[in-house]
Amino acid sequence: MHMADALISPAVGGTMLAVSAGLGAYSAHRIRASGDEKKVPLMGVMGAFVFAAQMINFSIPGTGSSGHIGGGILLAALLGPYAGFLTIASVLIVQALFFADGGLLALGCNVFNMGFLPCFVAYPLVYNVIAGRAPTRGRLIAGATAGSIVGLLLGALGVVLETTASGITELPFATFVLLMLPIHLAIGVAEGLATAAVVLFVWRARPEVVESAGAQRPIGPVPLRPLLVGLGVVALATAGMLSWFASTHPDGLEWSMFRTSGREKLEARQDGVHASAARVQKTTAVLPDYGFPQKEGVAGEAPATGPAGAEPWPAVSAGTSAAGIIGAAMTLLLVLLAGLALRLRARRQTPPQGDVGGKR
Amino acid sequence: MSHLESAALTLGGLDDLARRHSAVHGLDARAKTLAALAFVVTVVSFRKHELSGLLPLALYPVGLIAVGGLPASVLLKRMMLAVPFVLAVGAFNPLLDRAPLVHVGPYAVSGGWVSFASIMVRFALTVMAALVLIATTGFAQVCAALEKLGLPRVFVVQLLFVYRYVFVLVEEAARMVRAHNMRSGGRRRIGLKVFGSFVGQLLLRTLDRADRVYRAMLCRGFDGKVRLADRMEFGLPDGAFVLGCIGFFLLCRFCNLPHALGTAILEVLR
Numbered sequence: 001m002h003m004a005d006a007l008i009s010p011a012v013g014g015t016m017l018a019v020s021a022g023l024g025a026y027s028a029h030r031i032r033a034s035g036d037e038k039k040v041p042l043m044g045v046m047g048a049f050v051f052a053a054q055m056i057n058f059s060i061p062g063t064g065s066s067g068h069i070g071g072g073i074l075l076a077a078l079l080g081p082y083a084g085f086l087t088i089a090s091v092l093i094v095q096a097l098f099f100a101d102g103g104l105l106a107l108g109c110n111v112f113n114m115g116f117l118p119c120f121v122a123y124p125l126v127y128n129v130i131a132g133r134a135p136t137r138g139r140l141i142a143g144a145t146a147g148s149i150v151g152l153l154l155g156a157l158g159v160v161l162e163t164t165a166s167g168i169t170e171l172p173f174a175t176f177v178l179l180m181l182p183i184h185l186a187i188g189v190a191e192g193l194a195t196a197a198v199v200l201f202v203w204r205a206r207p208e209v210v211e212s213a214g215a216q217r218p219i220g221p222v223p224l225r226p227l228l229v230g231l232g233v234v235a236l237a238t239a240g241m242l243s244w245f246a247s248t249h250p251d252g253l254e255w256s257m258f259r260t261s262g263r264e265k266l267e268a269r270q271d272g273v274h275a276s277a278a279r280v281q282k283t284t285a286v287l288p289d290y291g292f293p294q295k296e297g298v299a300g301e302a303p304a305t306g307p308a309g310a311e312p313w314p315a316v317s318a319g320t321s322a323a324g325i326i327g328a329a330m331t332l333l334l335v336l337l338a339g340l341a342l343r344l345r346a347r348r349q350t351p352p353q354g355d356v357g358g359k360r
Numbered sequence: 361m362s363h364l365e366s367a368a369l370t371l372g373g374l375d376d377l378a379r380r381h382s383a384v385h386g387l388d389a390r391a392k393t394l395a396a397l398a399f400v401v402t403v404v405s406f407r408k409h410e411l412s413g414l415l416p417l418a419l420y421p422v423g424l425i426a427v428g429g430l431p432a433s434v435l436l437k438r439m440m441l442a443v444p445f446v447l448a449v450g451a452f453n454p455l456l457d458r459a460p461l462v463h464v465g466p467y468a469v470s471g472g473w474v475s476f477a478s479i480m481v482r483f484a485l486t487v488m489a490a491l492v493l494i495a496t497t498g499f500a501q502v503c504a505a506l507e508k509l510g511l512p513r514v515f516v517v518q519l520l521f522v523y524r525y526v527f528v529l530v531e532e533a534a535r536m537v538r539a540h541n542m543r544s545g546g547r548r549r550i551g552l553k554v555f556g557s558f559v560g561q562l563l564l565r566t567l568d569r570a571d572r573v574y575r576a577m578l579c580r581g582f583d584g585k586v587r588l589a590d591r592m593e594f595g596l597p598d599g600a601f602v603l604g605c606i607g608f609f610l611l612c613r614f615c616n617l618p619h620a621l622g623t624a625i626l627e628v629l630r
Contacts, residue, residue, distance in 0.1 A: 002445070004445065004446045005400055005487075007449060009405070010404050024512065025512055028513075031514055032514060035584075037584040040521075041573040042567075042570040044520070044570075045573060046570070048566075049562060049563060051522065052526065052529040052532070056550065056555065056558060056559060058554075058555035059552075060552075069559070086515055089515070090515070090518045093519060094499075097494045098371055098494060098499075099367075099441070100442040100487045100490060101442060104486065104490050167408060168475070170457045171449065175452075194556070196556075197555055197556025197559075198556050201560030201561075202564065205560065322622070323622035324412045324616075324619045324622060327412060327617070327620065327622025330625065331617060331618040331621060332415055332418070335419050338419060340426070341426075342426035346382060346383070
């Protein structure tokens, strides 16, 4: 579920990076303000633990395949949403840098999908509500499973939204959703059961860990205001980004009218109430037809006059292709030659050295 | 060798590469981090069907690998492991976008194939940029650079701790898995219940370890405020590197260099 840079656009990547950075700064502030200095080494070691735990595969009963846990709900259950969020974010950064699992620009998206959604949405609204206050065996299993399912489904939805909003892939939203959600529902069930198994073990071995974690945090949703602010920022950003991809083609009503009557709009009556209302609207409309008013004063013109008049997008001609292909081949060759030349020059300047190997 | 042990080797291996000496390794970590981020943003800003314009940007990772003396095969192998998801999503493009876009001789190439190739090129470029950054800079230096560039200190400390302890915990997990394999009579799969105790045990040991680490920090004077050593100097070569890279990226973004080169060649041939 880690998103790669290849599938996102700078607008989506940059926006999500800003959102995740803001959430991270807020979480860091909350942790500092809580004065719990023991959290500092605890978060670090727990991050390493999640990293190692993600590499232990378990066999999923009933199927032949194996799975591993993501850790979002587990961390939130044991450390709280803020520390859990920062810990997941740190694990994702290590994965992106060392294992190329998720891109650099896509870090914002990944931290949001796999950190914010489980820790700030699925954990308080599902797990904590079910199993937070008085954990019993049944409630822990139900809470962990439901929380993981909700967290993974929301994360998968996030991936689909971010990918389709970037516009690099051709997959339509509906198809992508139909592909991703059932798979992640199954993964969510497996991860939920695995998380429940871990929490149950810890609860039986050292019940105070689970119970104190639940008692520290207020039962029910986290304080609403930061959550609402975060969602508001995301909504604004999404609206801004998605509007760039608004189609230039006429909408359904205009299209069917054009096909039946040859006109996209009804002609307005020149007198009476309709005309006066139209005049009022023309003077008050700040953004006629969702765009800036035309300089010539012809406010309210539709940008496209019909399917035949749609702007060509993208514009390519045959003459440019030959030059492009030859140029591309030459460029690759030049880049390789430059690389070899630089390597020879570097080797001549510094003597070859052995690897600094050895056990850690 | 299990998955865990090879992961530990990967982590150590890339960081060992960062300890070599070369012109690239000597550059300031902030310069390299900024250049890598600018590179990724440039690559990602190309439109869906643009392919040839991306190619000159390959000079950045190729150049750094060459000057840094990095083993290209190791990095390429790392890159291959991350291919599946992008390949799966990108493979839908040729299926869904069949309108012909370009004509190569008598053949018409659809827009879907061009955008698919563009996705794979983007993938290769961005992944190599990230791997080259770590292989020439080292994780601790990148964290220090991010802190200077504005990342909250709590988070930087978190990253450094994760990196410090991931080797310890991965080795511990590898020992547990190996012990289980040896005692499980040839059945290497871990069931759900056993997994619960596995990871649960690891978790309890982790909590104890965190407690010991905290007390060790207290013994050494930890008062809640974390201090990081500041050993980085940003000099003229670093500034020149960043500006040169950004200038090159902008040139590649706004002038389609291969196209110009190809047109020039065709002119000469006529």
